[in-house]
Amino acid sequence: MTARTKLQSWQHLTNHADKMKDEHMNDLFAADEQRFNRFSLKVSGFLFDYSKNLITAETMQSLFTLARDCHLEEWREKMFTGERINQTEDRAVLHVALRDRSKSPLIVDGENLTEMVNSALEQINAFTQRVRTGEWLGYSGKRISDVVNIGVGGSNLGPQMVTEALKHYSDNCVNVHYVSNVDGTQIADVLRPLDPEKTLFIISSKTFTTTETMTNAQTAMKWLVASAFDENAIAKHFVAVSANKENATKFGIKEENIFDMWDWVGGRFSLWSAIGLPIALDLGFDKFIELLEGAHEIDQHFYNSPLEQNMPVIMALLSLWNCTFLGSQSQAILPYDQPLHMLSAYLQQAEMESNGKSVNWFGETVDYPTVPSIWGEIGINGQHAFYQYLHQSNNVVPADFIGSVESTTPVQGHHDTLMANFFAQTEALMGGVNETQVREDLKAKGRTQEYIDNVAPHKVHKGNRPTNTILMNRIEPRSLGGLIALYEHKIFTQGVLLQICSFDQWGVELGKGLANRIQQELTQDDVSNPHDNSTSELIKHYKHIKANS
Numbered sequence: 001m002t003a004r005t006k007l008q009s010w011q012h013l014t015n016h017a018d019k020m021k022d023e024h025m026n027d028l029f030a031a032d033e034q035r036f037n038r039f040s041l042k043v044s045g046f047l048f049d050y051s052k053n054l055i056t057a058e059t060m061q062s063l064f065t066l067a068r069d070c071h072l073e074e075w076r077e078k079m080f081t082g083e084r085i086n087q088t089e090d091r092a093v094l095h096v097a098l099r100d101r102s103k104s105p106l107i108v109d110g111e112n113l114t115e116m117v118n119s120a121l122e123q124i125n126a127f128t129q130r131v132r133t134g135e136w137l138g139y140s141g142k143r144i145s146d147v148v149n150i151g152v153g154g155s156n157l158g159p160q161m162v163t164e165a166l167k168h169y170s171d172n173c174v175n176v177h178y179v180s181n182v183d184g185t186q187i188a189d190v191l192r193p194l195d196p197e198k199t200l201f202i203i204s205s206k207t208f209t210t211t212e213t214m215t216n217a218q219t220a221m222k223w224l225v226a227s228a229f230d231e232n233a234i235a236k237h238f239v240a241v242s243a244n245k246e247n248a249t250k251f252g253i254k255e256e257n258i259f260d261m262w263d264w265v266g267g268r269f270s271l272w273s274a275i276g277l278p279i280a281l282d283l284g285f286d287k288f289i290e291l292l293e294g295a296h297e298i299d300q301h302f303y304n305s306p307l308e309q310n311m312p313v314i315m316a317l318l319s320l321w322n323c324t325f326l327g328s329q330s331q332a333i334l335p336y337d338q339p340l341h342m343l344s345a346y347l348q349q350a351e352m353e354s355n356g357k358s359v360n361w362f363g364e365t366v367d368y369p370t371v372p373s374i375w376g377e378i379g380i381n382g383q384h385a386f387y388q389y390l391h392q393s394n395n396v397v398p399a400d401f402i403g404s405v406e407s408t409t410p411v412q413g414h415h416d417t418l419m420a421n422f423f424a425q426t427e428a429l430m431g432g433v434n435e436t437q438v439r440e441d442l443k444a445k446g447r448t449q450e451y452i453d454n455v456a457p458h459k460v461h462k463g464n465r466p467t468n469t470i471l472m473n474r475i476e477p478r479s480l481g482g483l484i485a486l487y488e489h490k491i492f493t494q495g496v497l498l499q500i501c502s503f504d505q506w507g508v509e510l511g512k513g514l515a516n517r518i519q520q521e522l523t524q525d526d527v528s529n530p531h532d533n534s535t536s537e538l539i540k541h542y543k544h545i546k547a548n549s
């Protein structure tokens with residue numbers, strides 16, 4: 001047994017889950033008229049309804065007891081005060097400091113992080129203004145019209161998701177593009193319509209060693225120099241965001257064009273740092289600050305609220321309940337706002353890279369499932385595709401439904417149709433339709449008994465499928481900042497509950513190393529490394545076709 005499974009509260013929840021598996025939410029709703037009030041929360045413009053989970057007051061009480069047994073409040077304090085809670089990399093975890101504009105000093109290892117953050121924000125502000133007002137000019141004296149962010153993973157997904165979500169707030173001073181894939185098709189497609197004289201590149205890489213990003217950056221530099229016929233043009237068209245100034249400078253980026261980031265900011269939590277530069281360029285610095293402020297409001301809520309009233313804590317406890325105790329293996333993220341179309345891809349990285357691990361803080365293999373796989377799509381599109389599985393498959397997939405009262409782009413007659421679906425789906429997933437109802441319905445429609453007997457079993461929806469509803473007023477920089485922060489703190493909380501090191505990513509590092517080794521084999525005839533039979537044959541086939549085509 002591991003430390004977690006030895007806890008009395010954990011064991012109690014295991015037994016309680018066995019009993020709850022026989023319950024149906026329809027009965028729980030019927031027995032309690034106050035169920036919504038009991039299991040919902042309003043914070044900073046977010047309404048969080050978690051009443052459509054297979055829970056009772058006892059379940060929640062037991063989960064809060066478990067959180068206290070796991071010393072969640074103490075871990076929360078450690079994060080906010082800069083203790084080195086990223087154990088395997090021996091680093092503090094302080095993305096919350098990036099959005100704290102209070103100016104009160106935060107001293108970590110003798111350095112005042114608040115000062116560092118504020119001066120980095122000033123640098124972002126000054127640069128953003130120069131580009132957006134046309135003071136920053138390209139090599140031929142033209143103003144910048146297009147910005148291409150080159151980066152991958154944490155140096156791409158956050159800024160791109162936010163740019164997409166807030167594109168209706170852009171004044172189109174500049175057009176922002178993203179290149180993350182080393183497949184040359186992507187950079188070729190992005191660069192084709194662009195004018196090198198008016199294009200600015202941001203090379204975003206915390207380590208400045210990531211092969212995909214370095215390869216794309218080199219291609220971008222060649223593209224620029226082929227037009228400018230002068231390497232001096234690079235200084236006017238390339239900036240970098242990196243914690244590795246030395247590598248960025250060696251690569252050819254001028255020191256004054258490098259924006260700092262720090263080892264206490266994890267890649268997947270970095271959009272609040274200069275990694276968010278494309279967001280500031282697209283929307284203007286003020287809106288970037290609103291995004292940070294929205295996140296800070298939720299940071300304060302998470303830091304100061306008791307566990308029972310704490311939205312991210314409850315989100316994490318429900319995920320633990322549904323997955324670790326009730327056995328669901330995946331979770332769907334289903335935004336109904338079109339602007340949030342990249343949210344599930346973003347959260348997939350945030351949650352799965354953070355907690356998709358099977359060894360605890362002490363290096364022991366855990367004896368419980370950790371986090372579910374995260375997947376999803378825009379809800380309406382999903383309804384006409386995979387919702388069949390959500391309603392009637394054997395696997396229960398808990399889902400987060402995320403929607404807004406107002407559309408960012410109101411078009412007569414659309415939003416109520418969208419939201420009618422939003423509400424209908426969680427109702428159907430919870431309530432289902434039993435066989436008696438199906439038979440009565442078919443009978444009322446005048447179907448024959450034979451038809452009813454054949455079809456009825458196929459039309460039964462068992463329901464009892466857990467969903468959370470997050471209802472916002474509207475997508476805007478502040479609310480989006482808050483929404484992301486809610487999930488970040490959910491992820492932190494899950495890590496503490498599961499005793500998982502949430503802030504490293506050794507699984508990502510392994511792939512990076514292996515690819516570098518194989519790349520030598522693909523590009524040099526005399527290099528051949530030992531591999532398993534399958535990998536050797538695949539490489540052989542690739543090289544053979546390539547050599548003969």
Ligand code: G6Q
Pocket residue numbers: 152153154155204205206207208209210213266267268269353505508
């Ligand atoms: C995020 C991960 C990973 C990382 C990318 C890019 O938390 O560490 O997704 O962001 O591998 O790394 P660089 O920013 O160092 O290029």
